[in-house]
Amino acid sequence: MWMITGGAGFIGAHVVRAMTEGGRQVMVYDDLSTGSRDRVPEGVPFVVGSVLDEARLKATLREHGVTGVVHIAGKKQVGESVERPLYYYRENVTGLQTLLEAxxxxxxxxLVFSSSAAVYGMPDVDLVTEETDCRPLSPYGESKLVGEWLINAAARAHGLRSASLRYFNVAGSATPELADTGVFNLIPMVFERLEAxxxxRIFGDDYGTPDGTCVRDYIHVEDIASAHLAAAVRLEEAAQGTALTLNVGRGEGSSVREMVDRILKVAEQQGVTPEVTDRRPGDAARVVAAADRIREELGWSARYSLDEMIESAWKGWCRRHA
Known part of the structure; x- marks a missing residue:
């Protein structure tokens, strides 16, 4: 049995779906602070609880016969982490410590750990490898990097088998009802502006990139979910002390302007002209994954295209805002 913390959230619900379809027994542990019970499929055991509650974690692990954990629960908004660093360290670092103790x-x-490309900060390289220096720019990114350190230490000391998955820019949805309800990433931000x-908005067009806008590696949430399944399968047979750190991306960069143009086309709003505003502090010019290691280690590669991400996200947005 695999316990998925945060399994009632956007990414967590997709991981639940991928792992059950992949033949794994799963249960969900979520405090419902941002998740929704409606996302958890019927028949999947569900426990409402915080990762800061060690007693509840221990009871849940024992009662459900858990043999592995996919840890997705946590806080993930960069701007909020700057304003509330103590909150982010408590939720993301102390929460992980408590989970590891349980x-x-x-x-x-x-343990499969939800990490982030935010650990890299502003890398000055064409492709970010797992060996690229980690210089996070926010408490959120710091909390993910500290989490990786903590997991690697537990692997050495206690024989923990782990995979830390560094997500790049997640988008899309498997089905409209599982779509992202937040408006913090580029695609839903554009949808929200169009609806209003x-x-x-494009934040800055004077970067040293081909069209002057930031370049990012966008990946479908279904690909993210399948990467978790592949990592879990690998850990089921891995030696004690195995500690993998893997980028999860397509290995292809797309500029913000290119993405906005594609979004406008899908939304049938090609006549709209984006508004260019000042750069946002901390935005790197280019952050694109090198995706070789995850292919070599797990036999995994991304399947979905940019248009498939945008179209699936648009269907979810239209369903919620009909």
């Missing part, structure tokens, strides 16, 4: 006490020694009758 796992160690319960003899659960497999306003032009989408």
């Amino acid at each position: 796992m160690t006490a319960s003899g659960v020694d497999r 009758g306003e032009a989408p």
Whole structure:
């Protein structure tokens, strides 16, 4: 049995779907602070609880016969983390520490960890490899990097088998009902502006990139979910102390302007002209994954295209805002 923390959230619900379809037994542990019970499929065991509650974690691991954990629960907004660093360190670092203590006490020694490309900060390279220096720019990115350190230390000390997955820019949806309900990423931000009758914003067009806008590696949430399944399968047979750190991206860069143009086309709003505003502090010119290691280690590669991401996200947006 795999326990998926945060399994009622946007990414977590997709991981639940991928792992059940992949033949794994799963249960969900979520405090519902941002998730929704409606996202959890019927028949999947569900426990409402915080990762800061060690007693509840231990009881859940024991009662459900958990043998591995996919840890997705946590806070993920960069701007909010700058304003509330203590909150982010408590939720993301202390929460992970508490989970690891409960796992160690319960003899659960497999962990797939939701990390982030935010650990890299502003890398000055064409492709970001797992060896690229990590210089996070926000408490959120710091909390993910500290989490990786903590997991690697537990692997050395306690034989934990782990895989830390560094997500790049997640988009799309498997089905409309599982779509992202937040408006913090580029695609839903553009949708929100269009719905309000306003032009989408582009933050800066004077970067050293081909069209002057930031370049990012966008990846479909279904690909993210399948990467978790592949990591879990690998850990089921891995030696004690295995500690993998893997980028999860397509290995292809797309500029913000290119993405906005594609979004406008899908939304049938090609006549709208984006509004260019000042750069946002901390935005790197280019952050694109080198995706070789995950292919070599897990036999995994991304399947979905940019247009498939945008079209699936648009269907979800239209369903919620009909």
